[in-house]
Amino acid sequence: MAKQHILQAIAExxxxxxxxxHHVFGLGLSTDYTLLHEGRSYDAKAILGVAHRFATGRLASVAEVDGGLPNSVEILRKRGFEVTEPASASRAAARPARAARAPRAPRAATTTATRPAPVREAPVAICPTCSMTLPATGVCDTCS
Known part of the structure; x- marks a missing residue:
């Protein structure tokens, strides 16, 4: 994922x-990690999911973004973005490691009857040469 994909997601x-x-892309609101760009705060998880869409043509699932969030935060930082961590993560880093805890029982499934179904957009066309999103004309601005 290139910096331009992240900037496209921020513009979106x-x-x-x-x-x-959040509603259009079906991504839940996260306040754990915040992306700071030009004096504004963004939901880092949501930006990463949509940036992945611009890079690959496929929206990253919540599980993909959540599961790799520390690595994803590192991706953002390597691309020159500032990301704040939750207070609990910075405190945990300062503490020595503890012994492993017993696994927790799985949570009960929640119903989604009160939440409207996310609106999914059609996949975007991608240039086979440079992997950029094609404009409505179907002709790549970069390769043509």
Whole structure:
């Protein structure tokens, strides 16, 4: 994922607004990790999921973003973005490691009857040469 994909996701976030952005892409709101860009705060998890869509044409699932969030945060930092960590993560890093805990019992499944189904957008066309998203004309601006 290139820096331009992250910037595209940030622009999409700005255009749609936070609530619409999360609803359209079906990503839950996360306040754990915050992406800071040009004086504004963004949901790092949501930005990563949509940036993945711009890079690959496929929206990253919540599980993919959640499962690899520490690595994803590192990706953002390597691309020059500032990411704040939750207070609990910084405190945990300062403490010595503890013995492993017993696994917790799985949580009961929650119903989604009160939450509207996310609106999924059609997959975007990708240039087979440079992997950039194609404009509506279907002709790559970079390769043509």
């Amino acid at each position: 976030y700005d255009d749609r607004g936070s609530d619409s952005f």
